[in-house]
Amino acid sequence: MDDNNTLIANYLQTELDWDKEEPKSLYKPIAYAMGQNGKRIRPNLLLLITQVLGGDRAGALDAAVAFEMLHNFTLIHDDIMDNAELRRGEETVAKQWGTNVAILAGDTLFAKATEIMLKYRHKQLVSLMTLFLKTTVKICEGQQMDLDFETQTNVTVERYLKMIEYKTGVLFGACAKAGSVLGSAGPRVQKYLYDFGVHLGVAFQIQDDLLDVYGDPEKFGKPIGGDIKANKKTYPYIYACDLADKNQKKILRQTFASPLIEPDERFTIIKEIYDELDIKTKILKICDKYFEAAIYMLEKSNIGLTAHTIICDFVDTIRLRKF
Amino acid sequence: MDDNNTLIANYLQTELDWDKEEPKSLYKPIAYAMGQNGKRIRPNLLLLITQVLGGDRAGALDAAVAFEMLHNFTLIHDDIMDNAELRRGEETVAKQWGTNVAILAGDTLFAKATEIMLKYRHKQLVSLMTLFLKTTVKICEGQQMDLDFETQTNVTVERYLKMIEYKTGVLFGACAKAGSVLGSAGPRVQKYLYDFGVHLGVAFQIQDDLLDVYGDPEKFGKPIGGDIKANKKTYPYIYACDLADKNQKKILRQTFASPLIEPDERFTIIKEIYDELDIKTKILKICDKYFEAAIYMLEKSNIGLTAHTIICDFVDTIRLRKF
Secondary structure, X not given: OHHHHHHHHHHHHHOOOHHHXXXXXXXXXXXHHHHOOOOOHHHHHHHHHHHHXXXXXXXXXXXXXXXXXXXXXXXXXXXXXXXXXXXXXEEOHXXXXXXXXXXXXXXXXXXXXXXXXOOOOHHHHHHHHHHHHHHHHHHHHHHHHHHHHOOOOOOOHHHHHHHHHHHHHHHHHHHHHHHHHHOOOOHHHHHHHHHHHHHHHHHHHHHHHHHHXXXXXXXXXXXXXXXXXXXXXXXXXXXXXXXXXXXXHHHHHHHOOOOOOOHHHHHHHHHHHHHHOOHHHHHHHHHHHHHHHHHHHHHHHOOOHHHHHHHHHHHHHHHOOOO | OHHHHHHHHHHHHHOOOHHHOOOHHHHHHHHHHHHOOOOOHHHHHHHHHXXXXXXXXXXXXXXXXXXXXXXXXXXXXXXXXXXXXXXXXXEOHHHHHOHHHHHHHHHHHHHHHHHHHOOOOHHHXXXXXXXXXXXXXXXXXXXXXXXXXXXXXXXXXXXXXXXXXXXXXXXXXXXXXXXXXXXXXXXXXXXXXXXXXXXXXXXXXXXXXXXXXXXXXXXXXXXXXXXXHOOOOOHHHHHHHHHOOHHHHHHHHHHOOOOOOOHHHHHHHHHHHHHHOOXXXXXXXXXXXXXXXXXXXXXXXXXXXXXXXXXXXXXXXXXXXXX
């Protein structure tokens, strides 16, 4: 991962020199967002899969960076919608430059990302570009579902899972699939690796929901409890509503998004009920199921023992993450 | 134009049935924006050029609709940034559904527009898609310059012209060029038709600036004086600053964007100075120069008398527009 991160960082610096672009008021925020110390899990996943399939890593770098840019475009816009102040331990683009610049920086980043995908040719171009754009649409649909949930009282686990599949899962799936296209895999392997990625992404998002409550704020890069404070319905919250007794349910419903209770206080009250219900242990178990389902899809893809082991190691680094 | 508008409307209804898409909370605003009674000048320009060059109009329809969607995506986002309440005589997406939905509706519309461009193949695909994406980036850069101008005191005519070239001109240019690509024109014709479009777009934008002050609010679809009220530096304003005597200059500078004066009052004061300086006549003359420059580029393209006449008629409908 370190090696691939160096490749990505070099690409960002040499191929995409934002400092040279005008107007500075647009490209400085873009450079800032792309330069933040993100985990770069998605481009790493793409590059790794191309590599283990014997493909040309250098040739996959364009797609890897384009997908990371797509990811950052969605983060910049999400942070406007969520009124988020911090991302990766630093101020969000919206916080630092305002909503208008953040909208335009996101738009530009996405257009530039799509331009990079145009470097591919023939069949690869159509296949990768279709994947890239369909994924973008699904991410937007997922984010819209997430927004809709804020004001809906009966969000089921099924609908929540559909939402995070779109919002987070499909991008992991797309990176895995793009890696397999660039590793010249056949349609069967592409399909299983896509499913592997989607499950991995869903597991990643459930982890994220948990870290938002139980993570170390220093490592996590965002304030703890941010989801509840921003009226986000997460897996812990929805699951707690399912498990809660009558009294706990009443407290949860009356506290969530209540304009009468301060955000910090809302988080404290809701977390107390999480603890009473041992939500942490229970959600961790569910999360593990998704990691296992991802590994199962990986097995089904039948890409050989060495490749399998390398990707499993990668999955483990995500599984054990603290941020 | 009526004929082509019917084709476009049919395409929107049959090929892009937004009513079927989920979540409704995302696609209803998109359908609303695309269904608004816009002038559809850009797709008409594209289709017309393909036609006069003897190309296949049906085959150009995908690109025409995609460019109209790109245009609408930028309008949805611009209306957030400008805090605009009305567009085409109806509420803006941002006003009706809020900023968050408007951000996502714009993002989705752009991704879907780009997907449509993927219907082209081989050389046409790369050429059209490159044009489409480079144009998008320039529009964003132009909008950012426009935002920057709000707080800058010394905006020159040159910088203003660069801004509207990016914000409005290049999209007209891209539609004209795409029409020529789909009409199988060679690179020379493509280039001149691009330049023709850019000049036409700049003329169109200067007209727009004038209509914002002197238009009929019923026909214009937006409240008169919206630019000044939203602290937008327009050609009339910048030119007035150039022509003003010391006293008028002082009034213009002290009134523009002043938080101490109500928006309506600011517009009244500034318009009075426009009238003293006969800005309307003077800007109309400049506007005419851009229309003439566009026609000159058209002549240089050497596309034949019949084709030339048809496009000149189209330019005249824009020249004489009241909204």
